[in-house]
Amino acid sequence: MSQGHGTLNIISDVEQVQGKSYDYIVVGGGTSGCPLAATLSKRFTVLLVERGGSPFGDPLIMEKKNFFRPMSQIDEFTSIVQELVSEEGVANQRGRVLGGLEHVEGTKITGTIFDENGMRHCSAHLLHAGDPERLTVLLNATVKSIIFSQGWGIADHKVHMYQPDAGDGTKPRACGIRFIKSHEDLDSSYEVNLNPASDSESEGDVVLSAGAMGSPQILMLSGIGPSELLNKFNIAPMIDAPQVGQDIRDHPGIKFLLDAGIGNEGQSDASQVVGIASSSRFLFQYGGGSKASARPRRVLLGKLAYPSSKGKLELNSTNPRKNVSVRYNYLLEENDLEEFVEMVHEMKKIARSMDSVLGTKYCDRMDEIISGQKQEHNVETKKGVSTEEELREFCKKNKMSYLHGHGGCSVGSVVDRDYKVFGVEALRVVDASALSDLLSTSPMVCPSLLQCSTSSSCGFIVGDIACFDPTVSAPLTKCGYIPVIAAVGADTVNTDTLAAELAVALGAEKLIFSTDVAGIFLNKQDPGSLVQRIDIEGVKRMVDEGKVVGELVSKVNCCVHSLKEGVRTTSIINRMIRHSVLTEILTDDGAGTMITLLKE
Numbered sequence: 001m002s003q004g005h006g007t008l009n010i011i012s013d014v015e016q017v018q019g020k021s022y023d024y025i026v027v028g029g030g031t032s033g034c035p036l037a038a039t040l041s042k043r044f045t046v047l048l049v050e051r052g053g054s055p056f057g058d059p060l061i062m063e064k065k066n067f068f069r070p071m072s073q074i075d076e077f078t079s080i081v082q083e084l085v086s087e088e089g090v091a092n093q094r095g096r097v098l099g100g101l102e103h104v105e106g107t108k109i110t111g112t113i114f115d116e117n118g119m120r121h122c123s124a125h126l127l128h129a130g131d132p133e134r135l136t137v138l139l140n141a142t143v144k145s146i147i148f149s150q151g152w153g154i155a156d157h158k159v160h161m162y163q164p165d166a167g168d169g170t171k172p173r174a175c176g177i178r179f180i181k182s183h184e185d186l187d188s189s190y191e192v193n194l195n196p197a198s199d200s201e202s203e204g205d206v207v208l209s210a211g212a213m214g215s216p217q218i219l220m221l222s223g224i225g226p227s228e229l230l231n232k233f234n235i236a237p238m239i240d241a242p243q244v245g246q247d248i249r250d251h252p253g254i255k256f257l258l259d260a261g262i263g264n265e266g267q268s269d270a271s272q273v274v275g276i277a278s279s280s281r282f283l284f285q286y287g288g289g290s291k292a293s294a295r296p297r298r299v300l301l302g303k304l305a306y307p308s309s310k311g312k313l314e315l316n317s318t319n320p321r322k323n324v325s326v327r328y329n330y331l332l333e334e335n336d337l338e339e340f341v342e343m344v345h346e347m348k349k350i351a352r353s354m355d356s357v358l359g360t361k362y363c364d365r366m367d368e369i370i371s372g373q374k375q376e377h378n379v380e381t382k383k384g385v386s387t388e389e390e391l392r393e394f395c396k397k398n399k400m401s402y403l404h405g406h407g408g409c410s411v412g413s414v415v416d417r418d419y420k421v422f423g424v425e426a427l428r429v430v431d432a433s434a435l436s437d438l439l440s441t442s443p444m445v446c447p448s449l450l451q452c453s454t455s456s457s458c459g460f461i462v463g464d465i466a467c468f469d470p471t472v473s474a475p476l477t478k479c480g481y482i483p484v485i486a487a488v489g490a491d492t493v494n495t496d497t498l499a500a501e502l503a504v505a506l507g508a509e510k511l512i513f514s515t516d517v518a519g520i521f522l523n524k525q526d527p528g529s530l531v532q533r534i535d536i537e538g539v540k541r542m543v544d545e546g547k548v549v550g551e552l553v554s555k556v557n558c559c560v561h562s563l564k565e566g567v568r569t570t571s572i573i574n575r576m577i578r579h580s581v582l583t584e585i586l587t588d589d590g591a592g593t594m595i596t597l598l599k600e
Helices: 033-040 123-129 211-221 227-232 334-358 362-375 388-398 443-449 473-478 495-505 536-544 551-564 580-586
Strands: 009-011 024-027 046-049 081-085 091-095 135-138 141-148 174-181 190-194 206-208 246-248 252-257 273-277 282-287 299-304 311-314 325-327 427-429 510-515 533-535 569-574 592-596
Touching: 024 033, 024 174, 024 190, 024 211, 033 046, 033 123, 033 135, 091 211, 141 190, 141 211, 174 206, 206 211, 211 311, 252 334, 252 362, 282 334, 299 334, 334 362, 334 388, 362 388, 495 510, 495 551, 510 551, 510 580, 533 536, 536 551, 536 592, 551 569, 551 592, 569 580, 580 592
Parallel strands: 009 135, 024 046, 024 206, 046 135, 206 427, 510 569, 533 592
Antiparallel strands: 081 091, 141 174, 174 190, 246 311, 252 299, 273 282, 282 299, 311 325, 569 592
16 A cells, blocks of 8 residues: 555645544544544444544655654654643653554554564554545644533533523534644634434534543543543543543553663664463563664563553643543552563563573563562562562562553443443543553554444444455464454454454354353253253254344344354353353363354
8 A cells, every 4th residue: 555645635724624524533543543534434424523633645644664753753732642631640651643653653563563664554544435525624723622512512601501401402523623733722713513414314512532642631621521620720620531531551561671671771673572371460571672673672571461440631721732631540450560560570581591592691681670670668578589578569660651541431430332322412432432442563453442332323334345365374374373353344344353353364164253151051041951062953043033132133134144164163152250251161071152063
């Protein structure tokens, strides 16, 4: 795909959109906003609003040799990366460029974030899949607030507290946005509107995809948030939504520069080796020194995948260009700290493995780093050997952000299952702020985790899989690796369909769907009626009789398809059962329902 923007309609002149109307307005051109805007533009007119500039043609962003430079050139309002330090003193970063933060972190392409020519690929490239006649991308525009109809606008102060139980059936309806030029003051603002509701197949929405910090901030600036907090900033509350900004999480991590200590002394290449270990609790990344470098700078990173500790996000200012205030409460929960310490022990095992292959002394180096850190605080230890208490203190002091913040607009408290904001119409939040968990090496996985329960109500287009090219995954599986593949594309891709097609293409013996249900039941109300084994004809009858409903129907259909195409057995199992996959594979009873081609 071309590194230039080609035929994309990308503009920075706000006068070209001032006063115009679109079917959809997507706020935030990041890892969720870009594929969403491209998808919607196949049927609707779409305006994608991004507060940063374009990456296309910018060597600072797109070329591998400049991998670390954007992170070292930071200012408050204009740099590609906007730095934010949490209340507990941990540095975070927000992307300010079309494509979002993953322009800085990178999108994984067969183990690396760059192609064979050293050029970066990112979510901004997905915009090429959209319709350039229907899609307009506005850069360097920062959204101030959402415009609501029926006198609910923020700027003109015609705002009254909306009571969801008022009984009159009316709700404020999003009808547009107000924004400013990102590099100028707040005095001049501009407006863009949604097309009026009609008899078309979709009435259109304002969709916030501004990220885990940006989307809650825009909601609060628009009068949707904790009323007590909004009043402090003289923002008249429209919807008292106390959960906006609550229950935010970030993945705490730690980094060892094995050849140069810990911290940011020296630089290494982008991490290319990724591993998930210990029941998916930990994620590890490894990067090596440049081949052109006389001295390697190997780095080992670890990330806690499922932290329990939660925090909150609040406004700092009514200026939308300024950062919010965040406190993630890293390692506040004792079990998080215990798992973090265990993760470092796993990293030392990795270092020992590297020592045996490379002839290095990285494990000793890690011990020296840990114990040396504590010696500065007058804790006496045996030289080069770290104690458990030292390690705990070291972890608490040297924790870092993995830049995977999420939450703040959670499903069930701020938005419903279709990501519609409670209490208003025509407003959705579709990004990491709506997620309760985010296990990934890159936020690019975010769009695959955001699936509407009814795609037609969202205006989403669900794409079919035309073919699968196994040449990328085959070398990995032959070497004993397990590929992790995200269903990310310009069109929404059903993950069940993807799994079934992968199983067929790879000639898999068994396909397992790991879900939050125990399997297929003859009677949903009777836990003892679990069907442990059934053939295709039997499961089809259960679907026709209405005994298999909802999301299970999709999984059953995919099981049937894969069996007909050569997969030997398929299963639907309960992921909540300990070691459920092993139980399903190695025991007669299994962990759910096995579906076979013929009766056994």
